[in-house]
Each structure stands twice: as structure tokens, then as C-alpha cells.
Amino acid sequence: MRPRQFDLIAFDWDGTLFDSTAIIVRCIQAAVRDVGGRVPTDEEAAYVIGMGLMQALAHVAPDVPPDRHALLGERYRHHYFAHQHDISLFQGVLPLLHDLKARHHWLVVATGKSRRGLDEALRHVELHGLFDGSRTADETASKPHPLMLHQLMREFGVEPERTLMIGDTTHDLQMARNAGCASVGVSYGAHDPQGFAEYDPQFVAHSVQELHDWLRAHA
Structure with a gap:
């Protein structure tokens, strides 16, 4: 050998x-929408996959103020855990x-x-x-x-x-x-x-x- x-x-x-790429993209977009930020494109959301969650969310939603980042993370986790068994x-x-x-x-x-x-x-x-x-x-x-x-x-x-x-x-x-x-x-x-x-x-x-x-x- x-x-x-x-x-x-x-x-x-x-x-x-x-x-899981498509579902992660949709969950990022839904979370940003939930907190009132500009919803990223599919390409923008896919780019941050692989980063740590909060780093990724801050990067993809620059118009969301830091005091709403914790809520943004909570909304992402809510959407992701609802769909994790779909993948x-x-x-x-x-x-x-x-x-x-x-x-x-x-x-x-x-x-x-x-x-x-x-x-x-x-x-x-x-x-x-x-x-x-x-x-x-x-x-x-x-x-x-x-x-x-x-x-x-x-x-x-x-x-x-x-x-x-x-x-x-x-x-x-x-x-x-x-x-x-x-x-x-x-x-x-x-x-x-x-x-x-x-x-x-x-x-x-x-x-x-x-x-x-x-x-x-x-x-």
C-alpha cells in the first residue's frame, strides 16, 4: 500500500x-429581515458561510446596529434549528x-x-x-x-x-x-x-x- x-x-x-448552503443562506436572510436590516443577496449571504456566526452576521448586515446583534443571532438560530433536519x-x-x-x-x-x-x-x-x-x-x-x-x-x-x-x-x-x-x-x-x-x-x-x-x- x-x-x-x-x-x-x-x-x-x-x-x-x-x-446546507441553501438553507443557511435563507436563514441568514430571514434573520436580517426579522430585525429590520437590508436583506442580503444570495451571494452576499453565501460569502460569510464558514465564519463564526456573529462575525458572519455582522459582516452580512452592516446596517444592523451592534445593540441588535444578539437578537440577530437569536433569529438566525431560530430559523436554522427549525430546518436543520431538512438537510x-x-x-x-x-x-x-x-x-x-x-x-x-x-x-x-x-x-x-x-x-x-x-x-x-x-x-x-x-x-x-x-x-x-x-x-x-x-x-x-x-x-x-x-x-x-x-x-x-x-x-x-x-x-x-x-x-x-x-x-x-x-x-x-x-x-x-x-x-x-x-x-x-x-x-x-x-x-x-x-x-x-x-x-x-x-x-x-x-x-x-x-x-x-x-x-x-x-x-
Whole structure:
């Protein structure tokens, strides 16, 4: 068997493993509408996916005053938790993860979600046995700051050159670069992949199957 190139593989969640981009966009728009702000376009709302929630909402709704940010966050959570079970893993994600586990990679999640949100999602799709660790935006610095990856690498004793970050946004790829790690982008999530080149991903996958094939050959 070919030696592994990466010991630790970190996945973003929304838009990379979980088919949630459209619902997140609608929930952001509904929350901003609820507090009287200018409702962002689909593109504007999708851009902030991957950031920590409050950072994302402040960015996408600059006309909402800071004293209403807490309410804005509450309204987003209200809409999201009402629809979280309407969404699921992208087709092909489970075989991909099982294949990587069979090769004895450590698998972790590095996400802009909250701990509550990630745990709810993991319970819903019954993935607890597949991931060895995770970091959420309310536990550490938000993307693209590299602290999330630094903490995961320290936890597993893995060096940056043995770590791969996989994500659907420029925030994910910039975080990987900031942490000194390799990255792979996926084009089927929140961000236009034309913006990925600046961050030098090793590959851009246009489907889960393409991602699986690349990982099988290169990870």
C-alpha cells in the first residue's frame, strides 16, 4: 500500500460534507429581515458561510446596529434549528469517510458552526464514530485565523506538512495557508471556486466522487 501523505485530514462541515448552503443562506436572510436590516443577496449571504456566526452576521448586515446583534443571532438560530433536519450529507460522503478511516487517517471537523450546532448535526447523521476530533468557532478563533487548525494539530501531534484541510470557501483555504497546511477545495458548496487559486489548493473537486478519487490517489 502506498504510504500516507497526510496523517490528519480536517473537513469543513457546511457545504463540504453537509448539503446546507441553501438553507443557511435563507436563514441568514430571514434573520436580517426579522430585525429590520437590508436583506442580503444570495451571494452576499453565501460569502460569510464558514465564519463564526456573529462575525458572519455582522459582516452580512452592516446596517444592523451592534445593540441588535444578539437578537440577530437569536433569529438566525431560530430559523436554522427549525430546518436543520431538512438537510443531509452530500451523497458519497459516508463511503469517503469510511475509506479514509480504513487507511487510519485521523479525521477531524474544523467548522464555523457552534458546538451546539455541530453536535446536533453529528447526532442527526450518526457520525460520532467517524471523527476523532473537532473545533467550532465558539471554542476558538474564527476562520481564516489558523488557531483552529493549530489546536487540532497539537491535539494529535501532527505537523503542518502532514495535515490537509478540505473546504468549500476561501476562508477554509486561507486558514490552511495561514496554518502552513495543504488544502483541497470543493466547488459544490458556498463559494465560487474561481477565488480558490489565490490560496494554492492542491486540487479542486467538483463532486464528492472527484474528492474521493483524489484522496484515494494522493492522501
